[in-house]
């Protein structure tokens with residue numbers, strides 16, 4: 583039986599010093615657990631998996647095999663950053679899998695949100711399983727499980743593991759060095775391990791990625807609109823002091839067009855919806871009061887720079903009655 587109760591002796595990690603002590607302790611524990619065997623990790627580039635990767639690289643170096651699956655639904659620059667940070671800077675044993683076509687082909691013509699989620703989830707497991715089978719001597723699977731995951735799974739709110747179904751399907755023993763930490767502590771540990779701030783402090787990003795923001799059946803051109811407009815929104819929020827202040831912000835592109843006019847010519851193009859919300863637990867959310875001038879500037883940039891877009895809208899709906907995501 584695995585112990586899933588945070589030890590009372592573990593004081594809240596708020597300083598570099600405390601994080602350093604935690605890291606040293608975990609390095610010793612992981613080394614004792616895995617010996618000379620290999621450990622596999624699905625490295626998405628999100629906060630939790632990135633911190634686990636950095637910690638395990640320190641503990642066991644090349645015995646850790648990181649698999650980064652690019653499913654084509656990541657934000658602009660994310661796959662490149664994973665490769666740059668983990669392979670370039672940390673010299674990790676990183677397998678980069680370009681599965682873009684595979685995912686987008688499977689998703690072609692699928693418009694129901696839950697079916698899209700299921701396809702993305704099961705295809706991810708398939709790709710990961712195939713990569714795992716190519717490797718020899720892997721006995722362990724590392725996961726970025728954190729304490730709220732354990733608490734929520736005990737309450738029946740959601741399944742315990744981040745990547746649905748992986749441990750059961752692969753039959754590996756789990757390595758979960760962050761399982762007693764809260765998110766803020768994971769960030770302090772990530773900082774102390776030298777991960778870039780934009781990786782450690784990034785906003786929440788759903789597992790199905792941009793797939794649930796390219797509404798209805800995903801097409802490559804509309805997906806590109808989501809990615810480009812999201813990059814502009816993030817850049818403008820960063821420039822204008824909203825990064826780190828607003829809890830979650832992103833763009834959504836619906837699958838309908840409207841009439842517009844550009845350079846004296848009629849256009850028929852997609853709208854981009856901006857969403858920026860604040861919340862503590864994602865159960866309820868309020869809308870950020872973004873300065874009107876900034877909204878106008880973002881509108882100008884998106885309509886000027888993103889192909890196939892002729893309108894920008896701001897979603898004023900709190901949760902409830904809207905959810906944070908559109909799908």
Ligand code: XMP
Pocket residue numbers: 699786787788789790830864901904905906907908909
């Ligand atoms: P909603 O849209 O339910 O979102 O108000 C609440 C929070 O959960 C995130 N979200 C997801 N995260 N897989 C995830 O890992 C999903 O399928 C998913 N759907 C929503 C959403 O981004 C927000 O932070």
